[in-house]
Amino acid sequence: MSEKGASAGKTVRKLHELGFTHALMIPDSESRLLYEALENDPKIDLITPCREGESVAIAAGLWTGGLKPLLVIQNTGLMEAGDSLRGCGVGPRVPLRMMVGWRGYGGATAGKLPIDSAYTYTEPLLQAWRIPTWRLMSDDDLGTLELMDHTAAETSYPAVVITGYGFKP
Amino acid sequence: MIERMELFRVVAERRTDEIVVMTMTATLQWPLVSESDLDFDFLAFGMGHAADFGLGLAIARPERKTIVWKGDGGMLMSLGSLVTLARYAPENLVVFLLENRSYEMVGGQELPPRADFVELALASGFAGGGATSKGKVERIDSLEAFQDALPRILTEAGPHFIVLPVTNREKLPPVNHSDHSGRIQTLRKALNVSE
Numbered sequence: 001m002s003e004k005g006a007s008a009g010k011t012v013r014k015l016h017e018l019g020f021t022h023a024l025m026i027p028d029s030e031s032r033l034l035y036e037a038l039e040n041d042p043k044i045d046l047i048t049p050c051r052e053g054e055s056v057a058i059a060a061g062l063w064t065g066g067l068k069p070l071l072v073i074q075n076t077g078l079m080e081a082g083d084s085l086r087g088c089g090v091g092p093r094v095p096l097r098m099m100v101g102w103r104g105y106g107g108a109t110a111g112k113l114p115i116d117s118a119y120t121y122t123e124p125l126l127q128a129w130r131i132p133t134w135r136l137m138s139d140d141d142l143g144t145l146e147l148m149d150h151t152a153a154e155t156s157y158p159a160v161v162i163t164g165y166g167f168k169p
Numbered sequence: 170m171i172e173r174m175e176l177f178r179v180v181a182e183r184r185t186d187e188i189v190v191m192t193m194t195a196t197l198q199w200p201l202v203s204e205s206d207l208d209f210d211f212l213a214f215g216m217g218h219a220a221d222f223g224l225g226l227a228i229a230r231p232e233r234k235t236i237v238w239k240g241d242g243g244m245l246m247s248l249g250s251l252v253t254l255a256r257y258a259p260e261n262l263v264v265f266l267l268e269n270r271s272y273e274m275v276g277g278q279e280l281p282p283r284a285d286f287v288e289l290a291l292a293s294g295f296a297g298g299g300a301t302s303k304g305k306v307e308r309i310d311s312l313e314a315f316q317d318a319l320p321r322i323l324t325e326a327g328p329h330f331i332v333l334p335v336t337n338r339e340k341l342p343p344v345n346h347s348d349h350s351g352r353i354q355t356l357r358k359a360l361n362v363s364e
Contacts, residue, residue: 022228047257049221057218058253061225064353066362069225087215088222089335092349156350 004106005165006139008033014142015070018149020097021162022062023047024055030101030166034072037167044070052077053084059096060088074101074113075122085158090129095152098160099136099145100126126160129136133160171312173267173335177202179316180236180265183323186237187234188226188356191235192219193274195267197342206359210352212344220264224254227262227328230360234323236338237264241280242272244289251293251330258299258328268334290330299328308332 011034015023022045027035038046049055051074054094059069073081078100104116126133132151134144144161152159173194181202191199192211199208209226211219223237244251244266254264266286272278290296290306298304303326309315315333322329357363 031217047253048251051247053215054247054250054253057215057221058225058355060214061222061227062229063225064222064357064362065226065229065360066357067225067229084215084218087213087349089219092214092353094353165276 004138004141005168006163008037008105008167008169009140010142011136011145011167012037012041012044014145018145019068020044020070021067022059022069023072024049024059024069026050026052026055026074026078028074028103029073030103030163031072031099033167033169043069052081056081056096056139057088058082060092060094063094063096068096071096071098072101073098075103075118079118079121079125085129085159089158090131094158095156096158097149097152098158100133100160100162101166102164109164122162122169126162129158131158131160133162136161136163137165170310170334170336171315173269173337174198174339175312176315176333176335178234179312179319183319184236187236187323188223188230188360189236189238190219190223190226192243193239193240194337194341195240196269196338197344198337199238201342209356210347213346213349217243218250219243220254221247221250223262223264224250226345227259231259231261234261234263237262238308239266240273241266241268241270241284241286242274244286245280245284248289251290251295254328254330255290255294255298255304256300258295258304260299260300260301260303260326260328262328263322264328264330266330267331268332269336273337286332290332294351295328295330301326304328304330306330307334308334310334 062069104119148159185350205349
C-alpha cells in the first residue's frame with residue numbers, strides 16, 4: 001500500500017491519458033496540489049468558477065458542445081451544487097466526470113471528534129442520486145479514474161471518484 | 170422599456186446559425202418566434218445557471234455565437250457567475266439580461282429595487298474582460314436602439330453582457346417540461362457532436 005493520497009503529477013498524467021480537455025475546480029485544502037499541477041498544464045484548461053453550481057452547468061455546456069470536462073469539487077461544494085447537478089447531470093443524463101474531495105475523511109477514520117458532517121453525508125448523498133463512486137486513496141487507485149470515465153460514458157450518467165486523503169506532490 | 174415579444178421577433182429575424190439558450194419566461198415566448206434545433210430550453214436545468222451553461226457551449230463552439238436569454242431574478246441566484254464570465258467568457262458569447270425587475274414566472278414579486286445589473290457587471294470586470302479582454306457591457310432602453318445595435322452585437326467580438334429593460338403584455342403560454350435528456354441530445358445532434 002502506497003502512502004496516503006495520490007500523486008498530483010501522476011493524477012494529471014492519467015487525466016491526459018483519458019483525454020480531458022478542461023478541469024473545473026475551486027481551490028480547497030484537499031485538492032491544492034492538484035490545482036497547482038493543473039494551473040499551467042498545457043493540455044487541460046483550468047476554469048475556476050466562483051461556486052460549484054456554476055462549475056456543473058459550465059461542464060454540462062462544454063460536454064454538450066463536444067468537449068470533455070472534469071469536475072473537481074470538495075464534498076461541501078457537491079452539496080451546494082445539488083440543484084445544478086440534478087438539473088444538468090442526473091436529470092438529463094449528462095455523463096459528468098467528477099472527482100469529489102472527501103473533507104473530514106482523515107479525521108473521522110482516525111477517530112477524531114467531532115465528526116465533520118461533510119464527511120458523514122458525502123457517500124449517502126451520492127448513493128441517493130444513484131451516482132456510482134470509487135475511492136482514490138493512493139497511487140494504487142489511479143485506475144479508478146479510468147473506471148469512472150468509462151462508466152460515465154457507457155451509462156450516460158454522472159460518475160464520481162472520491163479522494164479521501166487529498167494529493168501529495 | 171421594450172416589449173419582450175417585439176424584442177424576440179427582432180432577434181429571430183436576424184438570427185442565422187447562433188445557439189440560443191433560454192430560461193424561465195423566455196422558454197415560453199421565444200418558441201413562438203423560433204423553431205430551431207439550435208434553440209436550447211434550459212428550464213429546470215439548474216436555477217440561475219443558464220449563462221454558465223452558455224459559457225461552456227461558447228467555449229466548446231467558437232465557430233458560432235452563443236446567445237443566452239436570461240432573467241434578472243435568475244441573475245441574482247448566481248451573481249458569482251458574472252465574475253466567472255468576466256474572466257473566461259470567449260468572444261462569441263452574448264448574454265441578454267431581460268430586466269423586468271420581478272420574478273415574473275412565479276407571480277411577479279419585486280426584485281431588490283436598488284440592484285443595478287450594469288454596475289454589477291462592470292464591478293465584476295466584464296467590460297474589457299472575458300478570455301480575450303474584449304468584454305462589453307451595455308444597457309439598451311428602446312426597441313429602436315436595439316434594432317440599430319443588433320447587427321453589431323451579432324458580428325463584433327465580445328463577450329457581450331446587455332441589459333434590456335422589458336415589459337410583457339402577452340399572455341404567457343403554459344409551461345411544458347419536455348424531456349431533458351432529449352433537449353441535450355437534440356442540440357448535440359444539431360452541432361454534429363457524438364460521444
